[in-house]
Structures are given as C-alpha cells and as structure tokens.
Amino acid sequence: SPTFRYTKNSKYLTNEHRQFYEENGYIIFRSLVSHESLDEYRQHFIDICNGKTDSGNLVVMKDLSLMKTDVKGEFLINKVRFMRCESNSDCAIEFIDPRL
Numbered sequence: 736s737p738t739f740r741y742t743k744n745s746k747y748l749t750n751e752h753r754q755f756y757e758e759n760g761y762i763i764f765r766s767l768v769s770h771e772s773l774d775e776y777r778q779h780f781i782d783i784c785n786g787k788t789d790s791g792n793l794v795v796m797k798d799l800s801l802m803k804t805d806v807k808g809e810f811l812i813n814k815v816r817f818m819r820c821e822s823n824s825d826c827a828i829e830f831i832d833p834r835l
Contacts, residue, residue: 737750781808784809793815795812
C-alpha cells in the first residue's frame, strides 16, 4: 500500500486521487459542479465586477498591471474573496462561496 503524506484515507478519495495530490498539490474532480451552477457563479462574478451587485464584505482584487489601461469589469478583476476572522488576530482568507 502506498504511503501518503498529505491526505488521509477517505471514502471520497481514491489512491489515484491521493497520488495525484502528492505529486501536484491539487485534485481535479470533473463534473463536481453542474454547468448550470458554473454559469450562475460566473454571472454573479461578472455582476460584482461591473458594480451590478453589491460586493458587501467581499474583497475585490484588481490586476495592478492593468490599472492604467482601459480594461474594465471582469477583465480587470482577478479575484473576489471572502475574509472570515475567527479572532482579531487570526484571520483566514477563503475563496468566495459562489452562492452568495
């Protein structure tokens, strides 16, 4: 049996998944999210980028190399993140939950 450093035995991960993660640092789960949901998430991102939806507590990060160009909207924004702080000194940054 192979030895894995970064994953634990799980009913959700095959040994192939775990080996891929050991070698590459990520796992691809094809078809985990429906195409319809991906379209909704993409549109929500675009609406945030274009100011059609309030970003609320989200951190909208712009590509600094494009700031002095005519690029706007989703072409200028490269990340939208949600910041959650467990205490005043310990903050965890997570990628946005697309289902805002």
